[in-house]
Amino acid sequence: MRILLVEDDKLLGDGIRAGLMLASYAVDWVRDGEMALRALTDHSYDACVLDLGLPKKDGIAVLRELRQRNNRTPVIVLTARDTKNDKIIGLDSGADHYLTKPFDLGELEAHIRAVVRRAGDVVQPLLVHRGVTLDPASKQASIDGKPVPLSGREYALLLDFMSHPEHLRSRTQLEESLYAWGEEVESNALEVYIHHLRKKLGADFIQTVRGLGYRLRSDAK
Amino acid sequence: MKRRSPAGGAGSLRWRLLTAVGIAVLLLWIFTGWFSYHQSGHEAEELMDGNLAQTGRLLMAIVEDNEAQLGPLAARLATVRGAADNVYEPPLEFQIGRGDGTILARSANAPDLPVLGVTDYSDIIRATGSWRVLNVASTDGRYRVQVSQSIALRDIAALEVAERTILPLALISPILILLIYFSIRSGLRPLDTLAGDVATRSPDNLAPLDKKPVPTEARPLVTALNRLLARLGRTLENERRFTADAAHELRTPLAALKVQTQVARRSRDATLRDHALGQIESGVDRATHLVEQLLRLARLDPLKSVESAAPIDLRAILTEAAGQARNASPPAAQKIIETYPPGDLISHGDADLIGIAIRNLLDNAIRYTQSEHTVWLEASTGADGYTLSVRDNGPGVPPATLARLGERFYRGRETSAEGNGLGLAIVTRVAELHGARFEVANAPGGGFVASMAGLPARRPASA
Numbered sequence: 001m002r003i004l005l006v007e008d009d010k011l012l013g014d015g016i017r018a019g020l021m022l023a024s025y026a027v028d029w030v031r032d033g034e035m036a037l038r039a040l041t042d043h044s045y046d047a048c049v050l051d052l053g054l055p056k057k058d059g060i061a062v063l064r065e066l067r068q069r070n071n072r073t074p075v076i077v078l079t080a081r082d083t084k085n086d087k088i089i090g091l092d093s094g095a096d097h098y099l100t101k102p103f104d105l106g107e108l109e110a111h112i113r114a115v116v117r118r119a120g121d122v123v124q125p126l127l128v129h130r131g132v133t134l135d136p137a138s139k140q141a142s143i144d145g146k147p148v149p150l151s152g153r154e155y156a157l158l159l160d161f162m163s164h165p166e167h168l169r170s171r172t173q174l175e176e177s178l179y180a181w182g183e184e185v186e187s188n189a190l191e192v193y194i195h196h197l198r199k200k201l202g203a204d205f206i207q208t209v210r211g212l213g214y215r216l217r218s219d220a221k
Numbered sequence: 222m223k224r225r226s227p228a229g230g231a232g233s234l235r236w237r238l239l240t241a242v243g244i245a246v247l248l249l250w251i252f253t254g255w256f257s258y259h260q261s262g263h264e265a266e267e268l269m270d271g272n273l274a275q276t277g278r279l280l281m282a283i284v285e286d287n288e289a290q291l292g293p294l295a296a297r298l299a300t301v302r303g304a305a306d307n308v309y310e311p312p313l314e315f316q317i318g319r320g321d322g323t324i325l326a327r328s329a330n331a332p333d334l335p336v337l338g339v340t341d342y343s344d345i346i347r348a349t350g351s352w353r354v355l356n357v358a359s360t361d362g363r364y365r366v367q368v369s370q371s372i373a374l375r376d377i378a379a380l381e382v383a384e385r386t387i388l389p390l391a392l393i394s395p396i397l398i399l400l401i402y403f404s405i406r407s408g409l410r411p412l413d414t415l416a417g418d419v420a421t422r423s424p425d426n427l428a429p430l431d432k433k434p435v436p437t438e439a440r441p442l443v444t445a446l447n448r449l450l451a452r453l454g455r456t457l458e459n460e461r462r463f464t465a466d467a468a469h470e471l472r473t474p475l476a477a478l479k480v481q482t483q484v485a486r487r488s489r490d491a492t493l494r495d496h497a498l499g500q501i502e503s504g505v506d507r508a509t510h511l512v513e514q515l516l517r518l519a520r521l522d523p524l525k526s527v528e529s530a531a532p533i534d535l536r537a538i539l540t541e542a543a544g545q546a547r548n549a550s551p552p553a554a555q556k557i558i559e560t561y562p563p564g565d566l567i568s569h570g571d572a573d574l575i576g577i578a579i580r581n582l583l584d585n586a587i588r589y590t591q592s593e594h595t596v597w598l599e600a601s602t603g604a605d606g607y608t609l610s611v612r613d614n615g616p617g618v619p620p621a622t623l624a625r626l627g628e629r630f631y632r633g634r635e636t637s638a639e640g641n642g643l644g645l646a647i648v649t650r651v652a653e654l655h656g657a658r659f660e661v662a663n664a665p666g667g668g669f670v671a672s673m674a675g676l677p678a679r680r681p682a683s684a
Contacts, residue, residue: 103476
């Protein structure tokens with residue numbers, strides 16, 4: 001899961017990024033409205049956390065422009081303005097959720113899970129595929145009820161697969177979902193994580209499509 | 222309709238107009254009535270006098286030519302009477318006599334008067350009645366004719382004529398008053414519409430009032446109202462902006478502290494936890510600085526002038542501020558160049574406050590420029606005192622935001638530098654307290670310059 005964080009305050013941005021990375025999200029952090037629009041145009045994000053008081057371009061303007069371009073990235077707005085009117089303007093400009101500062105990190109993560117779920121047309125908070133259950137809230141995986149311990153990257157990778165159970169995931173897509181800008185990607189890291197997941201969940205749980213990427217083995221086969 | 226303003230005040234315009242016009246019409250009516258009444262009464266009397274003279278001469282002519290038949294003629298003439306039911310024909314009495322005063326003939330009710338009176342009109346007033354009398358003498362003096370009319374009856378006739386003249390006036394006046402009332406009401410209706418328009422507005426609606434349906438006389442009022450609405454709108458907008466800016470500046474550090482604390486608690490990794498704790502510490506520092514600035518402003522706000530004004534050496538204050546910036550931790554990355562005119566720079570005011578203001582300006586310049594830029598700290602002398610400026614060759618400020626610099630919690634420059642938007646507000650206040658101005662501009666060659674202009678060159682006379 002890759003998140004774009006738009007926050008001009010150094011201290012708050014740093015904290016949110018650290019918090020979301022602890023929750024195994026790949027987080028890109030930009031600090032003004034124009035950079036935010038550019039990032040949202042150039043990359044695909046699972047969600048965007050957007051502060052409203054931004055230099056160069058106000059958060060509301062970013063939101064309106066984004067929606068005008070038919071970009072469907074779920075947006076959670078962070079703001080210090082807490083009047084009813086501000087919330088209405090925020091939501092009507094295209095925000096999916098609204099959080100007033102100061103807020104709880106756990107609440108922010110829950111909002112992210114909710115908007116990601118909705119964007120993927122998923123109703124169930126638990127992701128289930130061929131006996132494997134993944135709970136994004138507790139970041140716990142289990143096979144037939146028995147818990148399977150996962151590292152942060154392994155969890156992030158499994159979450160990506162199970163969020164797109166029918167789709168072939170290219171190597172680039174998987175890497176984009178795992179790593180934020182500037183994070184060093186070792187050349188065979190992805191293979192290592194997939195190897196670990198296969199060991200924990202069964203060798204045929206993830207299939208390799210030669211030259212194209214990976215996918216979850218479907219039930220039909 | 223009878224809505225009147227509560228006690229005092231100018232009252233209802235409609236009623237004032239109605240009363241004024243009503244009284245004017247009534248006075249005019251009374252005067253016209255009184256005048257017509259008298260005029261027509263007078264005319265009626267003249268007509269009746271004419272009648273009297275004609276009758277007298279007619280009688281004289283008859284008498285002169287018919288002396289032989291005077292006896293039967295007098296009896297015949299005495300039967301000629303005015304019509305009893307016609308006030309315009311009051312009964313006419315007569316006496317006919319010889320030049321020696323003997324009566325030849327007389328009408329039955331003729332007053333008992335000598336026929337040898339003055340040959341002219343006269344009013345004879347007796348206890349039994351009053352008469353208008355005319356004596357006529359024949360040219361040879363042999364005969365006298367006296368005609369008379371009861372003054373009471375003549376007065377009734379004159380009164381009748383006068384009354385008929387003023388009757389239409391009396392009938393017209395209520396219609397006139399009614400017409401006046403309706404024209405005043407319809408004339409003032411646009412004002413009612415305007416009042417209704419204003420009264421039914423929601424408090425949020427500060428859009429200007431429509432001037433078109435309003436009469437010319439009320440337009441200045443609408444213009445003034447619109448001006449007031451516009452001012453109110455600007456004030457509200459400022460208030461809203463201030464609240465939003467203040468909320469942002471006050472809540473963001475708290476949000477950062479909370480998030481960083483949660484990160485620290487969740488981190489298993491010691492490096493991550495240390496980093497978060499370090500961030501918390503700097504967050505607390507920032508919040509402390511914010512609170513200090515707020516308290517400083519709160520302390521300066523109620524003051525009208527500097528509390529402990531004394532002669533101050535501006536050169537020493539500037540030098541110290543520059544030194545502090547160079548020796549801060551971390552020290553300013555920019556080169557700071559000081560330029561002062563020769564001689565003493567002695568002003569009058571509060572050295573601590575001026576020092577704080579200069580440090581804020583320096584701080585600002587350092588914060589919003591990069592290490593390759595230069596900051597100039599300058600002082601100059603002019604007609605209105607000293608000007609202290611901090612200038613840089615950085616990116617400058619967008620013209621649109623220049624005017625808002627100095628507003629509380631407003632951060633003008635389009636970068637993500639840390640600041641709480643109170644520094645320049647404090648400088649503005651310090652300048653005000655010293656009778657000086659806070660001025661900002663983009664430097665001609667690029668960069669930004671902020672000054673306190675008009676610091677007193679000597680002790681002000683009033684201090």
